[in-house]
Amino acid sequence: MKRSAILMIIGSxxxxxxxxxxxxxxRLAAPQYPDPMGMDIFISGIVGEEEFDIQNIDGVNHYIGMKKIPKPEEMWEFQVFPMVIAVMAALGVLVGLLGFFKKIHPSWFLGWFILMIILGTLGMYDFNNWLLDYGTDLDPKAIIKLTDKEGNPINYKPPLLGTQDILNFTAHSYPRIGAYLMFVGMFLTLIAWWIRKKAFKNHR
Incomplete structure (x- = not known):
């Protein structure tokens, strides 16, 4: 059982x-930009891959009426997400320690994992809503106004995951190392629950 507790702590x-x-x-790529423009999204804010990427993206978006990339203080998510991650990490470590001393049932391990799944799903839903607002809430006074065949404004929403063509740009949206560390951590906690559940049954 100690092995499962250690895995729970490491995963958290x-x-x-x-x-x-x-x-x-x-990341946005286009023929007129030999070096693609990109932005890395942290739980506490958004920064450009290169020094002037955010400035250049805002400059391009200005012509079609898109909002500027938000600063950390302009989105409540960048204030709340760090606290959520800190609490979940601390809670996971606490569950692991209690498991190490055999003070809790294996279901606590699974409960932590399920809570992370719920919070992660809500986070992705919120992120997708932000992308939708970012790509559709356009300034009617924009310099360039493009519409589809029905006369509706074009949707400039970047994909939540994957690659998509937006006018002459190709937008790429993919997880980065922080997300992969989180996925690995969650997988370790799931393994920890399975090991602990199996050991618990064998000791009954």
């Missing part, structure tokens, strides 16, 4: 990587 601590590594990345 891997969440702390989100404080140092980006969770997601969106």
């Amino acid at each position: 601590l891997l969440l702390l990587g989100l404080f140092y590594f980006p969770l997601w990345n969106i």
Whole structure:
């Protein structure tokens, strides 16, 4: 059972990587930009892959009426997400320690994992809503106004995951190292629950 507790602690601590590594990345490539423009999305803010990427993306978006890339203080998510990750990491470590001393049932391990799944799903839903608002809430006074065949404004929403053509740009949206550390951590906690559940049954 100690092995499962150690895995639970390690898996939970891997969440702390989100404080140092980006969770997601969106990159825009176009013929007129030999070097693609990109932005790394952290749990506490958005930064450009290169020094002037955010400035250049905002400049391009200005012509079609898109909002500027938000600063950390302009989105409540960048205030709340770090606290959520810190609490979940601490809770996971606590569950692991209690498991190490055989003070809790294996279901606590699974409960932590399920809670992370729920929080992660809500986070992705919120992120997708932000992308939708970012790509559709356009300034009616924009310099360039493009519409589809029905006369409706074109949707400039980047994909939540994958690659998509937006006018002459190709947008790429994929997880970064912070997300992979989180996925590995969650997988370790799932393994920890399975090991602990099996050992618990054998000792009954």
